[in-house]
């Protein structure tokens with residue numbers, strides 16, 4: 181066989197398949213565009229699971245009338261200009277392929293009014309070709325209507341699933357985007373019924389509680405440069421586990437499995453990870469959803485740590501501040517004005533308050549060991565809660581966490597697992 185180069189048009193169709201395979205992917209791309217355009221209101225409508233019709237309207241910035249026909253060209257994007265932009269990407273889009281791919285495989289109508297213009301413009305596209313353009317009166321924002329997905333690609337159309345299955349996929353994508361954009365109001369109509377309506381929420385927790393109609397527990401832990409926020413239902417629920425990295429819905433099968441193991445089959449678990457972008461590889465998947473996380477082992481450790489704190493007993497002595505779950509040692513109390521009792525990770529610690537304070541002065545103030553000793557709190561001195569906490573907090577940052585400047589151990593600790601075992605309980 182001779183090798184021939186494919187005509188551009190055929191290449192485009194193949195590429196479009198990498199962006200759009202089903203209605204849900206179409207909804208995802210369109211809603212992401214709305215969010216990129218800073219919409220505060222997004223409405224989605226589908227008919228027949230999206231196979232017959234998908235509509236997305238927003239009140240975002242709109243597209244300048246002059247640019248509208250360009251929006252459906254391959255590589256048409258307002259989001260990057262240079263290679264450098266590509267590395268500092270804060271938007272959902274950058275390939276300039278989504279509208280192109282959609283308009284190639286459907287009958288599409290796009291209406292948009294740019295915020296600096298008095299009127300809107302409408303284009304009708306079929307199989308990638310612009311059939312008509314006209315000026316229309318409309319509010320600022322964009323409306324995209326997608327009819328008859330894959331009408332011109334019967335084989336791909338045949339690969340679509342049952343309406344019901346496609347509809348569920350749409351819900352899933354819609355929910356995930358709503359969860360990470362709490363300040364945006366969202367509405368989803370399916371088969372002429374309103375399925376989801378979300379008013380702007382204060383924060384991620386409020387949005388998630390509105391969406392799932394359950395109370396959620398919030399656990400958080402920050403270990404620079406990572407931050408984990410977990411929202412968990414205590415009642416038995418659908419048992420969904422959803423993962424977000426830097427505020428984007430993502431897929432990572434291994435982490436989701438790990439979370440499911442930690443949280444149990446029935447618990448709804450929303451996991452929001454924040455980490456520096458260079459530790460996230462978004463480009464392993466052309467659809468930008470499957471991510472690879474560097475330092476995955478460390479992330480797992482953080483997840484298990486934050487979840488262990490979930491069942492930590494709340495001792496009255498604890499102020500609200502430390503009752504939040506942090507990596508910081510949790511002060512439980514002070515024994516005999518001598519020992520600071522604290523929980524940290526899987527251990528119960530007994531710190532000698534004098535030795536801890538000595539190490540603190542030695543490291544913080546860079547004084548001599550003897551002077552540090554002289555300045556320090558003594559055994560028997562009444563320590564206030566604030567100072568005790570400050571000592572524990574700093575202990576984490578000590579160069580030497582083990583011994584005082586004279587070499588005596590700072591603490592004695594007990595593994596909680598052993599304690600539980602003694603009491604005949606599992607830890």
Ligand SMILES: Nc1ncnc2c1ncn2[C@@H]1O[C@H](COP(=O)(O)OP(=O)(O)OP(=O)(O)O)[C@@H](O)[C@H]1O
Pocket residue numbers: 209213214217238240241242243251256257258259272273274275276277278279280321322
């Ligand atoms: N809802 C919208 N509001 C305002 N502008 C939009 C909207 N949808 C699309 N656009 C404009 O059309 C361009 C093309 O959109 P398209 O989704 O094809 O590409 P992209 O978002 O830049 O990249 P990607 O292919 O990764 O989604 C965008 O860059 C944007 O300028």
Ligand SMILES: [Mg+2]
Pocket residue numbers: 209212213272273274278279
């Ligand atoms: Mg886009």
